[in-house]
Amino acid sequence: MVRLLxxxxxxxxxxxxAIAQSQYLLGLGIADITGPVVETxxxxxxxxxxxxxxxxxxxxxRVWIIGETATTANRVVFVNADIAMGxxxxxxxxxxxxxxxxGTLYTAQxxxxxxxxxxxxxxxxxxxxxxxxxxxGFVEQTYDAIVTGVxxxxxxxxxxxxxxxxxxxxxxxxxxxxNRSPTAYLANPADERAMYVDExxxxxxxxxxxxxxxxxxxxxxxxxxxxxYENNTLVSSDNKGMAAYLYExxxxxxxxxxxxxxxxxxxxxxxxxxxxxxxxxxxxxxxxPYDGMPCQANTSTCGGTVEDCHGRGxxxxxxxxxxxxxxxxxxxxxxxxxxxxxxxLSPISGTVRSVHVxxxxxxxxxxxxxxxxxxxxPAAMGFSFAGGTTDGPGSFDFVQGDNSTSQNPxxxxxxxxxxxxxxxxxxxxxxxxxxxxxxGYATLPYAWSPSTVDIQMLKVGNLVMLIxxxxxxxxxxxxxxxxxxxxxxxxxxxxxxxxxxxxxPANTYAHYITTREEYSVQRYEGASTIFGxxxxxxxxxxxxxxxxxxxxxxxxxPPARPNRTPLPPExxxxxxxxxxxxxxxxAPIGKSFGQVLIDVAKxxxxxxQTVSAQFVGANPRNNLRLEGTxxxxxxxxxxxWTPVRSDSHPSTTYQWTRVSTILGTSSVNxxxxxxxxxxxxxxxxxxxxxxxxxxxxxSAFTGTSGNFTVA
Ligand SMILES: *[C@@H]1O[C@H](CO)[C@@H](O)[C@H](O)[C@H]1NC(C)=O
Ligand SMILES: *[C@@H]1O[C@H](CO)[C@@H](O)[C@H](O)[C@H]1NC(C)=O
Ligand SMILES: *[C@@H]1O[C@H](CO)[C@@H](O)[C@H](O)[C@H]1NC(C)=O
Ligand SMILES: *[C@@H]1O[C@H](CO)[C@@H](O)[C@H](O)[C@H]1NC(C)=O
Ligand SMILES: *[C@@H]1O[C@H](CO)[C@@H](O)[C@H](O)[C@H]1NC(C)=O
Ligand SMILES: *[C@@H]1O[C@H](CO)[C@@H](O)[C@H](O)[C@H]1NC(C)=O
Ligand SMILES: *[C@@H]1O[C@H](CO)[C@@H](O)[C@H](O)[C@H]1NC(C)=O
Ligand SMILES: *[C@@H]1O[C@H](CO)[C@@H](O)[C@H](O)[C@H]1NC(C)=O
Ligand SMILES: *[C@@H]1O[C@H](CO)[C@@H](O)[C@H](O)[C@H]1NC(C)=O
Ligand SMILES: *[C@@H]1O[C@H](CO)[C@@H](O)[C@H](O)[C@H]1NC(C)=O
Numbered sequence: 001m002v003r004l005l006x007x008x009x010x011x012x013x014x015x016x017x018a019i020a021q022s023q024y025l026l027g028l029g030i031a032d033i034t035g036p037v038v039e040t041x042x043x044x045x046x047x048x049x050x051x052x053x054x055x056x057x058x059x060x061x062r063v064w065i066i067g068e069t070a071t072t073a074n075r076v077v078f079v080n081a082d083i084a085m086g087x088x089x090x091x092x093x094x095x096x097x098x099x100x101x102x103g104t105l106y107t108a109q110x111x112x113x114x115x116x117x118x119x120x121x122x123x124x125x126x127x128x129x130x131x132x133x134x135x136x137g138f139v140e141q142t143y144d145a146i147v148t149g150v151x152x153x154x155x156x157x158x159x160x161x162x163x164x165x166x167x168x169x170x171x172x173x174x175x176x177x178x179n180r181s182p183t184a185y186l187a188n189p190a191d192e193r194a195m196y197v198d199e200x201x202x203x204x205x206x207x208x209x210x211x212x213x214x215x216x217x218x219x220x221x222x223x224x225x226x227x228x229y230e231n232n233t234l235v236s237s238d239n240k241g242m243a244a245y246l247y248e249x250x251x252x253x254x255x256x257x258x259x260x261x262x263x264x265x266x267x268x269x270x271x272x273x274x275x276x277x278x279x280x281x282x283x284x285x286x287x288x289p290y291d292g293m294p295c296q297a298n299t300s301t302c303g304g305t306v307e308d309c310h311g312r313g314x315x316x317x318x319x320x321x322x323x324x325x326x327x328x329x330x331x332x333x334x335x336x337x338x339x340x341x342x343x344x345l346s347p348i349s350g351t352v353r354s355v356h357v358x359x360x361x362x363x364x365x366x367x368x369x370x371x372x373x374x375x376x377x378p379a380a381m382g383f384s385f386a387g388g389t390t391d392g393p394g395s396f397d398f399v400q401g402d403n404s405t406s407q408n409p410x411x412x413x414x415x416x417x418x419x420x421x422x423x424x425x426x427x428x429x430x431x432x433x434x435x436x437x438x439x440g441y442a443t444l445p446y447a448w449s450p451s452t453v454d455i456q457m458l459k460v461g462n463l464v465m466l467i468x469x470x471x472x473x474x475x476x477x478x479x480x481x482x483x484x485x486x487x488x489x490x491x492x493x494x495x496x497x498x499x500x501x502x503x504x505p506a507n508t509y510a511h512y513i514t515t516r517e518e519y520s521v522q523r524y525e526g527a528s529t530i531f532g533x534x535x536x537x538x539x540x541x542x543x544x545x546x547x548x549x550x551x552x553x554x555x556x557x558p559p560a561r562p563n564r565t566p567l568p569p570e571x572x573x574x575x576x577x578x579x580x581x582x583x584x585x586x587a588p589i590g591k592s593f594g595q596v597l598i599d600v601a602k603x604x605x606x607x608x609q610t611v612s613a614q615f616v617g618a619n620p621r622n623n624l625r626l627e628g629t630x631x632x633x634x635x636x637x638x639x640x641w642t643p644v645r646s647d648s649h650p651s652t653t654y655q656w657t658r659v660s661t662i663l664g665t666s667s668v669n670x671x672x673x674x675x676x677x678x679x680x681x682x683x684x685x686x687x688x689x690x691x692x693x694x695x696x697x698x699s700a701f702t703g704t705s706g707n708f709t710v711a
Contacts, residue, residue: 004175006224021351026164027065028216029156033149034058034622035082035122035142037235038656040136040579043084044119045230045392048134052122054655055630056236058648059083059121061150062263063157064218066460074352077111078218078459078465080148080267082121082241082392084114087464088450088568089127093147098154099475107562110354110457112467113150114506117268118225119240119392121617126509128440130448138575139554145624164215164295168463169345170208176332178472180205180275180311182299184521188475196478204474206272207333208501210463218265219337220501222474226391227276227313227326234653239276240266242330242650247337257648266333268500270477272512272525276329277311281390284308295673300390311390350461358567361531362440363449364538374534377429378440379449380422385436397503413597430532435520444574449530454507454541454567456473462497468504471512473525477502477537479515513539516580522560566603585618585691586664593618593691594703597667600685604711610673611685615703617656617668629688630654631670636682651675674710681705
């Protein structure tokens with residue numbers, strides 16, 4: 001059976017839970033991390049066509065700090081960022097920022113940067129080349145927004161530290177997810193699958209929740225952030241960010257989004273093979289006999305190709321882009337969290353500790369419990385990776401077979417560095433994966449995939465968070481949770497109250513991690529298990545080689561790099577970036593920035609109607625307005641205009657359209673769909689922009705619509 005991560009054994013050498021501790025220092029914080037909302041590729045679906053054109057909801061980072069009341073050094077920081085995945089470069093910059101401000105208090109060891117794995121955020125921030133291809137390389141503005149925002153959220157959490165207690169519980173979530181590769185799940189042993197028939201079968205249905213009492217909570221539930229479809233181009237937060245908004249705004253309805261003090265955490269778990277498209281996957285093949293029929297199950301194809309096979313969320317019939325499904329999947333998670341928050345949960349007690357190691361996955365040799373020596377392999381993507389998933393089919397544009405022309409200028413540059421032909425050794429190592437991209441051997445112009453990953457564990461009393469650098473599948477997550485829990489109990493570190501959760505993709509993006517059995521099926525998740533069939537075993541490898549002598553003091557830090565694993569290389573200085581900066585903005589002749597082009601209607605509006613105004617615009621890349629807004633809906637109260645909606649309310653949208661590249665002109669649409677319960681009265685829309693002249697500095701302007709009434 002599966003054994004433990006090396007790091008967990010290190011922990012067992014230095015830690016006991018014995019110190020009775022049920023009061024902790026708790027800090028919670030939230031901040032804006034939204035990058036450029038136009039002219040930038042979106043992150044998740046890896047679709048060149050998905051370039052953002054505006055904003056639905058801002059991306060946020062939420063932070064929970066938990067510390068022992070007596071010992072300042074014994075503290076952990078959990079970051080849940082509204083991004084597709086953690087990243088080595090982002091993490092490096094955040095840790096450097098923390099070291100500058102807090103010295104050795106917050107470090108690689110005790111700071112975990114987990115992602116919601118959402119697919120409608122701004123792209124370009126990842127350090128390795130492969131995920132940069134559709135974003136035309138590295139986008140510094142996205143990267144800066146994430147780093148700055150996470151640091152601000154950590155500062156806010158730090159500044160809010162106050163004593164409190166914690167409790168944990170779980171509930172079953174109905175209708176919130178399905179398995180999108182059930183045929184791969186079936187490859188797991190029947191007796192193992194039989195253990196989970198009452199727990200959702202091929203899908204983990206459990207939401208675990210750590211309550212911070214009246215200040216907030218942190219929950220884990222596995223569901224892909226793919227409720228909003230690939231054809232949407234408004235930046236958003238998908239179902240986890242929406243759930244956080246819905247929960248936080250229900251607690252403090254009059255605060256602007258992101259300005260609430262209650263922090264609701266919807267973190268990602270063993271997400272690999274999950275989907276929010278709970279109706280299943282169907283063929284969208286107009287004119288074909290199979291149009292509207294379920295896709296072929298084993299291959300997720302329609303008429304032999306993947307392009308037409310699309311998953312459908314519960315609100316499929318209600319709009320084209322998945323916004324209704326998104327809100328429904330979010331609400332299901334909100335309801336589960338509310339039900340847990342209304343109960344008395346099990347108190348958490350014990351010490352706060354953390355461990356972190358870097359693991360070089362390219363050359364990682366180890367012995368399985370049955371004595372066989374195996375190894376992981378340098379990274380490689382299988383053919384099914386190019387096929388994508390039913391949540392976003394046929395992703396990477398560069399696999400379309402034509403190597404002479406491409407619409408992607410970055411691909412034009414890097415194709416000369418095309419990944420080396422795999423050696424016989426690599427083919428054997430990755431078997432039975434047919435190798436499409438031999439990324440582990442591709443280091444030009446810079447590394448395509450990571451090779452060194454972060455493995456981390458945060459322990460808060462009897463709760464243990466395993467911070468995973470990739471997407472564990474349902475069964476892989478169950479196996480590792482069970483194995484770690486059993487070992488912690490067997491080693492006498494924790495008693496039967498031990499509670500283990502997995503969180504990720506975090507810190508570094510190592511793509512997927514399936515079980516060995518699922519790997520043999522080579523669906524998308526197996527094809528994207530980049531370090532080969534033993535990747536999962538390597539995370540849970542036997543421990544003998546790395547167990548250090550037990551340390552005299554509980555404060556002794558374990559070695560961060562067993563076997564001198566090299567630190568992941570810094571790649572940014574080599575990064576290619578093809579995104580053109582904003583050249584200049586201009587208003588059409590005779591008009592000025594912010595001037596109304598199409599005004600709101602004069603008639604009274606009613607609930608569910610959309611008010612819209614169009615303005616002379618400027619490129620929002622000139623100023624991201626972090627912690628601010630590109631728009632407001634103002635309500636006239638006692639003769640004063642009071643902002644009541646921002647660009648982060650799901651009822652508003654901000655949409656930017658370039659009119660002429662040569663003239664530098666653009667327009668902006670501000671829309672508001674009036675929610676039930678909106679007080680009758682007089683309102684107006686405002687647009688906040690920043691224009692860049694050909695010569696001179698960027699300046700702010702405001703556009704204001706005519707007044708209108710809501711009846
Ligand atoms: C849910 O909580 C119960 C009671 O603490 C526990 O027995 C069970 O293992 C938990 N489930 C999961 C998946 O952690
Ligand atoms: C956020 O909340 C603080 C304190 O409640 C308040 O002073 C501030 O004006 C609020 N900001 C916004 C944008 O609503
Ligand atoms: C689908 O996979 C199952 C299980 O591996 C297999 O029994 C079945 O024959 C496959 N069906 C097709 C159409 O390939
Ligand atoms: C967007 O994609 C979804 C899912 O494939 C599809 O059902 C819908 O028709 C598309 N909408 C538009 C406007 O293309
Ligand atoms: C790991 O094993 C492979 C295959 O057995 C071998 O080629 C390689 O040299 C080994 N690497 C290390 C670091 O021991
Ligand atoms: C040990 O386990 C591995 C993985 O399950 C398997 O491939 C191998 O054949 C086993 N070796 C022995 C000697 O049973
Ligand atoms: C790629 O280009 C080479 C040289 O132009 C050509 O011989 C080959 O057929 C092309 N391959 C594909 C898949 O188009
Ligand atoms: C507004 O739309 C919602 C959902 O689409 C519907 O339930 C509600 O009845 C509508 N309200 C009014 C006043 O039309
Ligand atoms: C905003 O409203 C305008 C005018 O009705 C419409 O053309 C546009 O599609 C709307 N935008 C969004 C994102 O709904
Ligand atoms: C809009 O309302 C404000 C406040 O009552 C008023 O000062 C202004 O004249 C109104 N504008 C128009 C165009 O009616």
